[in-house]
Amino acid sequence: MPHATTSDLMEEVSRLRRRVGELEQEHRRIDAGEITPASRGPVGLSNNQSDSTHSLIDALPCAICECDLTGTILLANPAFAALHGYPQAELTGRHYTDLVADHQDRDACRRALEQLTEEQVSSYSQETVHYHQDGKRIPVEVKWRCQRDVSGKATELLAVTTERRTAKSSRGQEAELAGQYFNLVREMILVVDADEKVSLINQHGCQLMEAAENDIVGRNWFDHFLPAERREEDRYFFQRMIQQGAVQPVEYYENDVLTFKGTLKRIAWHFSILQDESGTNIGTLNVAVDITERQEEQQMLRQNRQIFHQISENINELLWVSSADIQKIYYLSPKYEEFWGQTCQSAYDDPRIWVERIHPDDRESLLQSMNRKIHGDFSDKNFPQFRVVHPDGSIRWLESRSFPVYNDQGEVTRLVGIIDDITRRKQDEDAILKVNEELEERVRQHTSELARKTAQLKALFQGLPDKVLVINHEGEIVNFNGRHREYLFSDRDLSTGSKFTELLLEEIRLPFTEVIQRVHSERKKESIDYPLTIKGLQRWCRARVQPYLQDEILVIVEDISEQKIAEIELNKIYEKLSEAQRLAHVGSWECNIAGDLLWWSEEVYRIFGQTPNSFKPTYPDFLETIHPDDRAYVDSAVAQTIEYDLPYSIEHRIIRPSGEVRYVHERGALKRNAAGEIIGVHGTVQDITERHKAECKTQEYRDILAHASRLSIMGELMAGISHELNQPLTAMANYSSAMKSRIEQGQDVSDLVQRIEALSHRSGNIVHRLKSMAEKRPLELTRFNILDSIRSTLQLIEYELRQKQIDVQMAGESRMSVVYADRVQIEQVLSNLFINAIDAMSEMPVSRRLTIEVAPAGEFMVRVTVSDNGPGVPDDFVGQLFTPFTTNKQGGLGIGLSLSRSLVEASGGKICFNPKSDRGASFDVFLPCSEMDEC
Ligand code: ADP
Numbered sequence: 031m032p033h034a035t036t037s038d039l040m041e042e043v044s045r046l047r048r049r050v051g052e053l054e055q056e057h058r059r060i061d062a063g064e065i066t067p068a069s070r071g072p073v074g075l076s077n078n079q080s081d082s083t084h085s086l087i088d089a090l091p092c093a094i095c096e097c098d099l100t101g102t103i104l105l106a107n108p109a110f111a112a113l114h115g116y117p118q119a120e121l122t123g124r125h126y127t128d129l130v131a132d133h134q135d136r137d138a139c140r141r142a143l144e145q146l147t148e149e150q151v152s153s154y155s156q157e158t159v160h161y162h163q164d165g166k167r168i169p170v171e172v173k174w175r176c177q178r179d180v181s182g183k184a185t186e187l188l189a190v191t192t193e194r195r196t197a198k199s200s201r202g203q204e205a206e207l208a209g210q211y212f213n214l215v216r217e218m219i220l221v222v223d224a225d226e227k228v229s230l231i232n233q234h235g236c237q238l239m240e241a242a243e244n245d246i247v248g249r250n251w252f253d254h255f256l257p258a259e260r261r262e263e264d265r266y267f268f269q270r271m272i273q274q275g276a277v278q279p280v281e282y283y284e285n286d287v288l289t290f291k292g293t294l295k296r297i298a299w300h301f302s303i304l305q306d307e308s309g310t311n312i313g314t315l316n317v318a319v320d321i322t323e324r325q326e327e328q329q330m331l332r333q334n335r336q337i338f339h340q341i342s343e344n345i346n347e348l349l350w351v352s353s354a355d356i357q358k359i360y361y362l363s364p365k366y367e368e369f370w371g372q373t374c375q376s377a378y379d380d381p382r383i384w385v386e387r388i389h390p391d392d393r394e395s396l397l398q399s400m401n402r403k404i405h406g407d408f409s410d411k412n413f414p415q416f417r418v419v420h421p422d423g424s425i426r427w428l429e430s431r432s433f434p435v436y437n438d439q440g441e442v443t444r445l446v447g448i449i450d451d452i453t454r455r456k457q458d459e460d461a462i463l464k465v466n467e468e469l470e471e472r473v474r475q476h477t478s479e480l481a482r483k484t485a486q487l488k489a490l491f492q493g494l495p496d497k498v499l500v501i502n503h504e505g506e507i508v509n510f511n512g513r514h515r516e517y518l519f520s521d522r523d524l525s526t527g528s529k530f531t532e533l534l535l536e537e538i539r540l541p542f543t544e545v546i547q548r549v550h551s552e553r554k555k556e557s558i559d560y561p562l563t564i565k566g567l568q569r570w571c572r573a574r575v576q577p578y579l580q581d582e583i584l585v586i587v588e589d590i591s592e593q594k595i596a597e598i599e600l601n602k603i604y605e606k607l608s609e610a611q612r613l614a615h616v617g618s619w620e621c622n623i624a625g626d627l628l629w630w631s632e633e634v635y636r637i638f639g640q641t642p643n644s645f646k647p648t649y650p651d652f653l654e655t656i657h658p659d660d661r662a663y664v665d666s667a668v669a670q671t672i673e674y675d676l677p678y679s680i681e682h683r684i685i686r687p688s689g690e691v692r693y694v695h696e697r698g699a700l701k702r703n704a705a706g707e708i709i710g711v712h713g714t715v716q717d718i719t720e721r722h723k724a725e726c727k728t729q730e731y732r733d734i735l736a737h738a739s740r741l742s743i744m745g746e747l748m749a750g751i752s753h754e755l756n757q758p759l760t761a762m763a764n765y766s767s768a769m770k771s772r773i774e775q776g777q778d779v780s781d782l783v784q785r786i787e788a789l790s791h792r793s794g795n796i797v798h799r800l801k802s803m804a805e806k807r808p809l810e811l812t813r814f815n816i817l818d819s820i821r822s823t824l825q826l827i828e829y830e831l832r833q834k835q836i837d838v839q840m841a842g843e844s845r846m847s848v849v850y851a852d853r854v855q856i857e858q859v860l861s862n863l864f865i866n867a868i869d870a871m872s873e874m875p876v877s878r879r880l881t882i883e884v885a886p887a888g889e890f891m892v893r894v895t896v897s898d899n900g901p902g903v904p905d906d907f908v909g910q911l912f913t914p915f916t917t918n919k920q921g922g923l924g925i926g927l928s929l930s931r932s933l934v935e936a937s938g939g940k941i942c943f944n945p946k947s948d949r950g951a952s953f954d955v956f957l958p959c960s961e962m963d964e965c
Contacts, residue, residue, distance in 0.1 A: 750829025
């Protein structure tokens with residue numbers, strides 16, 4: 031192999047390996063976000079050696095020492111330390127030349143190192159003597175080389191020290207050492223010659239490429255071990271380097287390789303150009319690390335970071351990461367801008383800026399809490415809550431939870447925190463607090479109210495006028511007030527816990543025991559009225575026994591003596607009233623305005639032939655009991671009373687359940703309460719069946735009497751009537767004779783025919799009147815004109831009037847002359863009055879006058895006044911005028927006026943003597959008008 035010496039090669043490999051370590055570390059830090067690619071500066075070996083580099087140097091069998099550019103030892107490996115008899119750590123910091131025994135060698139070394147640093151020489155070898163720790167001298171050969179970064183700047187010095195005895199032993203031993211070295215390292219070491227063939231690969235390289243050394247060495251690297259897609263590009267780059275020389279003394283890059291078995295692996299490369307003594311590029315020395323797994327880890331890390339960002343930027347909480355002393359903020363999720371109203375960048379730039387927005391009242395306690403954490407005190411389990419005041423004055427309540435992040439040594443390296451917006455929660459808490467306070471206030475008020483009421487109730491309980499006791503389920507007295515114990519108990523001691531029934535007065539024990547048992551079991555209230563003799567006086571008590579609370583009962587005893595006495599009195603009155611009603615056949619009734627409730631006194635039931643047990647009257651039921659012909663009449667009377675508040679008084683028939691028809695007189699009126707409101711209708715009903723029968727009988731007798739009277743009048747008028755009849759008949763006979771002679775003479779007889787016809791009508795009328803008067807007939811009310819009746823009656827007495835030379839004067843308005851009465855009977859009355867007047871005036875000198883006047887009397891009556899200018903009625907006789915069988919006349923019966931009164935009243939009218947007339951006698955007959963429109 032046309033390489034430099036083994037120690038040169040080894041040296042170069044060491045350098046490359048350190049560089050790979052540095053770059054790997056650098057990449058890791060970039061990936062971890064600790065430094066940005068832009069901020070990445072040149073990485074020096076002296077201060078930034080990775081652990082892996084250390085371990086590699088430590089593992090080397092040759093003595094190696096790393097120094098800074100002044101020659102101060104940065105690191106001495108175990109072999110170096112062992113050679114000099116020092117513990118490894120003691121050598122760090124010492125100047126290398128301190129180890130050199132000869133001061134001339136020391137100076138030479140210093141100068142050489144300066145030259146190396148200034149690039150005046152690329153390497154320096156010195157055979158010299160070092161001191162052992164125990165003072166012995168060690169002959170050594172030291173090879174110095176200067177390490178440089180990518181820009182060519184010197185970074186450190188590396189010394190490989192070999193005991194001269196050993197170094198000079200043999201080249202074979204040196205080669206063996208190199209071989210051991212190659213095979214010890216964890217990296218792949220690979221030499222690719224200028225013809226692209228692999229000329230050297232170490233054991234680790236064979237493992238990485240999954241092949242034996244023989245399968246790799248001699249093969250074209252690009253053709254066999256690079257994936258086709260990258261192959262030509264890499265080959266081109268390689269050839270350019272070989273042909274044009276190294277662009278940079280040290281290069282790093284990553285690419286994929288194909289192992290012998292075809293596995294694709296990601297490799298991080300560091301390489302340098304190998305030159306022969308003449309300076310010709312003969313190949314590249316490559317140190318490679320399999321970063322497949324690391325890349326996967328990085329990929330995973332990236333994904334995790336992405337997930338972290340997604341989560342932290344989408345959750346409602348603010349996530350932050352800072353240094354352990356909070357002097358540096360590494361991460362703030364975007365929620366910071368919403369919570370604080372400041373940009374995240376402002377907080378990155380000034381890690382204390384967030385404090386400004388904390389509410390002054392909360393700031394101190396929050397900072398104290400943070401300080402405790404900074405000083406490693408995480409014992410506080412409470413999460414600080416604080417307010418952030420935004421520039422617009424709005425306030426957010428936040429809650430911070432922070433946690434330490436420890437490294438392997440248990441030191442806090444980071445603080446991580448989550449900040450929650452608890453404004454809503456705080457508002458809710460405030461609202462709940464407020465409601466709670468209100469509730470508490472209400473409870474306080476209610477409690478005091480309750481206490482007040484309880485006190486009131488207690489006072490009330492004691493102050494109740496009645497005796498009150500509470501008894502439990504066992505029948506024991508639980509509570510009692512101090513009122514009238516004598517209503518229940520004898521003189522025995524009354525105390526809570528005593529058995530109630532045992533203390534009771536003997537005479538009331540049994541009923542009380544039964545009632546209390548029932549109330550206990552059925553939980554329904556009951557009452558007992560009982561008499562007692564207290565201090566010689568009869569008293570009445572009423573005990574109300576009712577369920578109380580869960581299984582207790584309440585006994586309230588009151589003195590009802592007055593009520594009871596009133597009740598008894600009332601009953602007596604009621605009984606008397608019933609008796610009175612029974613005797614008078616008058617019942618009383620009441621009906622509510624809706625008509626669905628009708629109350630009847632006992633007598634009403636009797637009148638209607640019903641009993642209270644079998645018949646519960648309602649207004650429709652009541653109507654059903656009325657004779658069908660009278661039902662509408664009764665219903666309309668009741669309806670009018672309700673509508674117009676007009677009391678009614680009517681007579682109608684009812685039909686008892688037995689079918690018997692009874693006559694009743696019913697009165698009704700609206701019933702009002704104390705406030706004057708209408709609450710129903712009330713009234714009386716009287717059984718007038720007997721009276722009605724008597725009246726019928728009376729009417730019958732009156733009709734008979736009237737008939738007899740009419741016959742008597744007819745008898746009295748017979749002479750006049752026969753004259754009145756004879757006169758037209760004679761005239762008719764005379765006219766007939768005249769007609770006969772005129773007919774024989776051929777003369778017109780039409781005037782005579784007319785006269786005969788008029789005379790025949792007149793006689794017909796008289797006969798008709800006589801027939802009506804002679805007829806026996808019952809009362810018959812009709813509408814007729816009273817003036818016609820007067821005229822017709824005068825016609826009957828016309829003969830007497832003429833005979834007695836009585837002048838008849840009639841005055842009247844036909845407008846008010848239609849009456850509703852029995853015409854025959856009224857005409858009978860008029861006849862009687864006229865005849866009495868004629869009789870009275872018969873003894874008078876001539877100038878006799880009968881005056882008949884018809885005039886309205888109020889709205890509903892017509893007055894007929896019959897006056898004469900006779901002697902009049904003596905004052906002492908006026909009171910007896912209408913008394914039957916009282917007469918002043920010779921041959922008089924004395925029933926004319928009394929019968930007239932009866933007949934007029936039967937027609938609903940009235941007759942009376944008029945005492946006001948100056949002369950003669952005057953009688954007024956009042957008759958009901960027919961109807962308003964005809965009056
Ligand atoms: P009578 O005519 O049968 O006596 P009345 O009952 O008709 O019975 O009359 C009773 C009495 O009243 C008469 O007897 C008479 O004395 C008196 N009386 C009736 N009408 C008049 C009258 N117009 N003038 C004076 N006295 C009269």
